[in-house]
Amino acid sequence: MYKPLREEIVSVLVLNQANVLTRVVSMFGRRGFNIDSLTVSPTADPSLSRITIVFSATEQSMQQIITQTEKLEVVKEVVVLSRENSIYRELVLMRIECGLDKLTTLKAIVETFRGKIVDLSRDGIVVELTGTPHKINGFLDAISEYSITHMTRTGITAIEGINDDKGEQE
Amino acid sequence: MAEVLLEHGVDVVFGYPGGTALNIYDELYKYSDRITHILTADEQGASFAADGYARATGKTGVVFSTSGPGATNLVTGIATANLDSIPMVAITANVPDALIGKDAFQEVSITGVTLPITKHNFFVNRIENLADALRSAFQIANSGRKGPVLVDITKDVTADTIDFEHADPLPLRAMPEISKDDIQAAARMINVAEKPVMYIGGGVVSSRASDLVVKLAEKADIPVCHTLMAAGVIGYDHELNLGLVGMHGSVASNRAIDQADLIIAIGARFSDRVALNPERWGRKAKILQIDVDKSEINKNVLVDRYCVGDARDFLSRAIDLVEETRHEEWHQRVVGWKLKVRSTRTTEWPLTPYDIMTILCDTAPSDSIYVTDVGQHQMWAAQYLKHRSAKQFITSGGLGTMGYGYGAAIGAQCGNPGNRVIHITGDGSFQMNLNEVVTAETYDLPIITVIMNNGVLGMVYQWQTLFYDKRYSNTVMGRKINYQKVAEGFNIKGYRAKTPEEFQEAIDKALADNCPVWIECVISQEERVLPMIPGGKTVDDMIIN
Numbered sequence: 001m002y003k004p005l006r007e008e009i010v011s012v013l014v015l016n017q018a019n020v021l022t023r024v025v026s027m028f029g030r031r032g033f034n035i036d037s038l039t040v041s042p043t044a045d046p047s048l049s050r051i052t053i054v055f056s057a058t059e060q061s062m063q064q065i066i067t068q069t070e071k072l073e074v075v076k077e078v079v080v081l082s083r084e085n086s087i088y089r090e091l092v093l094m095r096i097e098c099g100l101d102k103l104t105t106l107k108a109i110v111e112t113f114r115g116k117i118v119d120l121s122r123d124g125i126v127v128e129l130t131g132t133p134h135k136i137n138g139f140l141d142a143i144s145e146y147s148i149t150h151m152t153r154t155g156i157t158a159i160e161g162i163n164d165d166k167g168e169q170e
Numbered sequence: 171m172a173e174v175l176l177e178h179g180v181d182v183v184f185g186y187p188g189g190t191a192l193n194i195y196d197e198l199y200k201y202s203d204r205i206t207h208i209l210t211a212d213e214q215g216a217s218f219a220a221d222g223y224a225r226a227t228g229k230t231g232v233v234f235s236t237s238g239p240g241a242t243n244l245v246t247g248i249a250t251a252n253l254d255s256i257p258m259v260a261i262t263a264n265v266p267d268a269l270i271g272k273d274a275f276q277e278v279s280i281t282g283v284t285l286p287i288t289k290h291n292f293f294v295n296r297i298e299n300l301a302d303a304l305r306s307a308f309q310i311a312n313s314g315r316k317g318p319v320l321v322d323i324t325k326d327v328t329a330d331t332i333d334f335e336h337a338d339p340l341p342l343r344a345m346p347e348i349s350k351d352d353i354q355a356a357a358r359m360i361n362v363a364e365k366p367v368m369y370i371g372g373g374v375v376s377s378r379a380s381d382l383v384v385k386l387a388e389k390a391d392i393p394v395c396h397t398l399m400a401a402g403v404i405g406y407d408h409e410l411n412l413g414l415v416g417m418h419g420s421v422a423s424n425r426a427i428d429q430a431d432l433i434i435a436i437g438a439r440f441s442d443r444v445a446l447n448p449e450r451w452g453r454k455a456k457i458l459q460i461d462v463d464k465s466e467i468n469k470n471v472l473v474d475r476y477c478v479g480d481a482r483d484f485l486s487r488a489i490d491l492v493e494e495t496r497h498e499e500w501h502q503r504v505v506g507w508k509l510k511v512r513s514t515r516t517t518e519w520p521l522t523p524y525d526i527m528t529i530l531c532d533t534a535p536s537d538s539i540y541v542t543d544v545g546q547h548q549m550w551a552a553q554y555l556k557h558r559s560a561k562q563f564i565t566s567g568g569l570g571t572m573g574y575g576y577g578a579a580i581g582a583q584c585g586n587p588g589n590r591v592i593h594i595t596g597d598g599s600f601q602m603n604l605n606e607v608v609t610a611e612t613y614d615l616p617i618i619t620v621i622m623n624n625g626v627l628g629m630v631y632q633w634q635t636l637f638y639d640k641r642y643s644n645t646v647m648g649r650k651i652n653y654q655k656v657a658e659g660f661n662i663k664g665y666r667a668k669t670p671e672e673f674q675e676a677i678d679k680a681l682a683d684n685c686p687v688w689i690e691c692v693i694s695q696e697e698r699v700l701p702m703i704p705g706g707k708t709v710d711d712m713i714i715n
Contacts, residue, residue, distance in 0.1 A: 018293070023285060030286045060468060067465035073290035073310060 005056040007036065009088060009158050012069060013077040016042060016049040020074045024051055027072060033057070033065050037090075037155030048076065052157045081158045088158030092136050094151040096143065097124045106146060113139045124149070171261070171328075172201040174304040178339050180232050182223065182584050184208045184216040186243075188236020189276060191263035193328035198234075208584060208613060210577065211605040213240050217247020217260065218577025219584070219609075224256050225564045226539055226582035228378070230311055231258045237265055238276030241322070242283065246571060249287040251318040253568025254399060255376060257311040258318040259304075260284075266326040267295040281322050289317035297330040305340050313343035315463040316376055345462060348479035348487070356477055356484070357491035359458050363432035365500040366392045369415060369444075372399030372567065373437015373461060374481050375560040382485035383436065384408070389489060391496045393504045395423035397438050398548075398567040402557035412508060416444035418549045418699050421714065422507035428709040429503075430455045437461060437481045440470040441568070447708050460484045513715060514554070519694035523547070523622060525670040526691055527554035530592060530620065533677050538590040539564065539582050543575035543599030546628035549699040551594045573602030576619070580606060583615040590618065590681065597623040598647070607660045610686040618680045619688045621653060624695040632698055636713070646695075653690040662686040 014020045021040055028035055036054040043050050057065060062080075069078050081088065098106050100122065110117060110127055113135065119126035129139055133156065140148075171194065175183070183205060187195040198207050210216040213235045220231030231251070235241050241262040251258040265274040281291045290310050292303040300323065307319040360366060374383055380403040387394050387410045394404050395415035404411040413420035415427060427433060433455045438444070445451035448471045457473040459466075460481055467476045477484055514524035527550060530540075540555055541564040542548040548565055557563055564582055566574040579593040600621050610617050627645040634642050657664025663683055667673035673691055680687040702713045 019281070019285075022282075026285055060472070063468060064465065067467070071463070071465055 005058060006062075007054060007056050008062055009052065009054050009081040009086070009156060010066065010069070011079045011081055011158060011160075012051040012053065012075055013043070013079075014049050014051055015074045015076065016047055017074065020049065021051065023072055023074055024069065027068060028053075028055075028065070031064070031068060033061065039155050039157045041157070052155075054156050079160065081160060085161050086158050087161055088132060088156050089130055090133050090136055090156050091128070091130045091154045092151065093118075093126065093128055095124055095126050095149045097147040097149055099123070102146075106143065109139070109142050113142070115139065171300065171304060171323075172197050172205060173334055173336065174301050175205060175232065176201075177305075177336065178230065178308045180205065180230070182206050182208065183232040183234055184210055184219040184223070184581065185234030186210060186213045186216055186236070186240060188240045188263070190265055190325045191234065191236040191240070193325065194234065194261070194263055194323075207234070208580070208609065210580070210609045211603075213243035214246055214573070215577040215580070215603060215606040215609065217244045217258075218250070218571075218574050218603075219581035220258050220260075221247055221251045221256050221574075222541060222564055222578025222581030223585045224251070224258055224581070225578070226561060227585035228561070229257075229585070230308055231256070231581065233258065233260050234262075235260070236263050236276065237280070238278045240276075241278055241280035245283060245287070246569075247577070248284055248318045248320065250566050250569045250571045250574060252287045252289070254566065255316045255372060256318065257316040259307045259311055260318060260320040261304075262320060262322045263328065264322050264324050267324040268326070270295070270324065280320065284320050287318070288320050291320040291322065293322050294327055295324045297327045297332045300327055300332075301334065301337075305337065309340040309342065314345060315373075345480040345483065346464065346478045348477045348484055352477045353484065353487045354491060355475060356458055356460075357488050359432060359456060359475060360390055360392075360434065360488070360492050361495075364497060365430045366390070366432040366434065366497070367412075367426045367430040367455075367504075368392050368394040369397075369427065369433050369435045369438055370394060370400045370403055371397040371436070371438025374400055374403050376437065377462070377481040379436075379482040379485050380404070380560055382482060382489065386485055386489050386492060389494050390492045391501055392434070393422075393426055393501070395419065395426060397441075397444055398552055398565060400438070400560060401552050401555075401563045402560040405558055406556040409505060412504065414552050417446060417703050417705070418553065418701065419444075419703075420508070420553070421510065421701055421712065422504060424701075424703065424709045424712060425507050426504050427452050428454070433457045435459045435461075435473070436484070439466050442470070442705070445471050446703050447706055450708050516698045516700065516715075517694040517696045519697070520669045521667065521673060521691060521693055523550040523693060523697055524554050526620065526622065526673060526693075527551060529670060529674050529677060530594075531556040533674065534592060534681065535590055538562065538592055539586060541565070541575050541579040541582055541591060541593050543595040544570045544572045545596045545599055546624075546632065546697065546699050547594055547596040547599075547622040549629075550622075572599040575599060576603050576606035576610075576617075579617045579619075580609050580615055583610075583617055584613075590616070593617050593619040595619060595621055596628060597621055597625065597649075597651075598627045601649070601651075604656075607657075607662060607686060607688075611660055611662050615686060616684045617686050618677070619686075621688060621690045622693050623653075623690050624693045624697060625649075626695045628695070628697070629699070631695065636702075637704070653688055657688045662688065664688045664690065666690045666692070668692045
């Protein structure tokens with residue numbers, strides 16, 4: 001029976017202790033769940049960390065992923081973040097080759113996407129851009145004529161919105 | 171550490187000493203009047219013994235080992251306990267904290283190794299954390315769905331001292347609560363069913379709910395089929411007991427699942443050895459699943475309704491809401507399948523597996539505990555033993571660990587000195603861990619080992635016969651072992667039987683001997699475990715004779 005895959009984001013609150021990331025990630029690997037992106041960071045409470053995981057799943061495998069994650073001793077809470085009611089962001093840093101002649105145009109594109117030029121040389125620039133993956137992909141499209149020599153993306157981090165009806169702003 | 175063990179009522183532990191465990195063993199020496207340490211032949215045997223002890227007593231099995239190879243030898247035992255949800259605390263020593271990560275002598279990151287096969291594990295490198303880690307280990311091992319927990323302790327911690335304050339064991343975590351609505355809805359499903367069947371697994375044993383399964387079955391006239399882990403929950407002679415379900419299950423069980431309009435699954439995980447074809451399994455039925463572990467819901471087979479909680483809690487509340495009823499037509503059909511007994515003889519050989527199991531049950535005391543290894547003999551034991559209670563049948567179900575039996579029998583005997591323990595094994599499984607006889611001999615454990623010797627690795631041989639065109643790759647062993655002589659060398663007794671009469675005589679003598687005994691039973695290599703549904707197939711593909 002064909003079941004469509006859906007990209008899901010879960011936020012996992014875990015104890016901030018040695019090996020905690022290994023425990024979560026190895027469970028995903030062992031049960032054959034694929035991780036598309038992953039971020040880990042401390043929370044306001046120093047005893048806890050938050051792991052944000054993006055993966056693709058069917059509804060049935062989604063339930064498996066959540067319930068298996070909840071079973072881990074180090075996991076305090078698993079929250080599924082819906083596209084509608086959460087705010088999610090990704091940060092990207094990239095080096096773009098660009099002679100001085102084309103800099104003005106590139107700068108305009110960067111500004112349109114509210115990016116920042118954080119380093120500059122005769123041969124190119126380093127751009128920092130934050131936003132939804134959708135926006136970042138849009139930026140990459142817009143600069144497709146330029147050559148990106150290095151790029152690093154952090155993967156998505158996300159948080160539940162305060163108001164149910166507000167949701168994603170960008 | 172010893173004090174925390176005593177807090178949890180631990181009086182028997184299994185293990186093997188070594189360099190990094192010296193401080194621990196020095197303490198065990200001082201506590202030897204209160205904690206009995208059983209020294210096994212190797213750490214794997216100790217881990218199986220702790221598991222067998224837990225299954226036979228319902229208590230937590232505790233096993234000790236040194237670092238490195240000692241710890242890695244525990245791995246198969248821990249994985250066995252994990253797949254059968256058996257409460258176990260494994261305590262391993264490690265190298266001093268200053269040497270961790272330096273590839274020191276006998277250093278292994280056993281917490282890393284056992285990450286996927288434990289409920290949780292702890293690495294203790296500060297003495298302040300030791301008592302808490304051990305207490306948590308017992309709590310985690312026994313809360314909700316049970317399982318093994320490992321505590322790895324660096325040598326410097328075991329050399330250190332600290333002021334110790336006694337504490338009560340941590341309370342078990344509350345089971346998930348089943349709502350009143352869910353119980354009512356479940357009862358309604360049972361009340362409207364015309365062709366119900368219960369499918370019960372190890373969860374029923376773990377929650378000590380056997381009596382309630384029988385009560386529900388009798389009240390609402392529901393036939394019961396069981397997994398390997400739940401043999402004995404309902405007595406062998408109960409009319410509603412259809413027997414084992416799945417690959418080597420009975421015709422009645424597998425037909426009932428196929429034809430039922432309601433399957434009540436309690437503490438069972440629809441494994442690939444039961445729901446061989448998950449899409450078609452129970453194809454006409456609504457499925458009601460009760461499990462303490464939420465992640466088991468819809469994992470292998472999609473269900474129509476579920477309750478997450480303790481089996482005993484569910485049954486005790488649901489029984490009151492279930493109407494007393496009879497399903498005449500269904501009952502007659504199902505029991506009819508059961509009565510069509512197939513032949514228990516597949517060869518002309520004088521001694522059959524059926525003879526062995528029957529003579530055993532008719533001769534040994536009724537409270538005997540049967541422990542198996544893994545393979546054909548295990549399936550024959552599940553099919554033919556006259557199961558009376560779940561605690562009397564101990565077997566490695568989920569992991570299917572050959573070599574499990576002798577160690578587990580030692581654990582079962584240590585936990586139940588008053589009961590006879592009968593270890594049923596095949597020649598293949600037996601040769602994996604027969605070294606554990608030294609433990610039985612040293613501690614005067616009168617375990618009777620019944621070796622069903624067919625000279626082949628029978629289960630694999632059977633598959634090669636049926637599905638690999640008789641290409642017997644590495645299953646015909648041709649080992650010429652004189653088991654009686656080997657037994658003599660180990661200072662125990664050995665008998666050999668080639669006919670039912672000889673086996674009867676041997677078992678009579680063995681029961682009277684009251685010391686470790688091996689009985690070699692010579693059976694045909696052509697014996698089959700039947701019925702059989704090949705992997706991925708359905709009841710329509712069942713091989714019966």
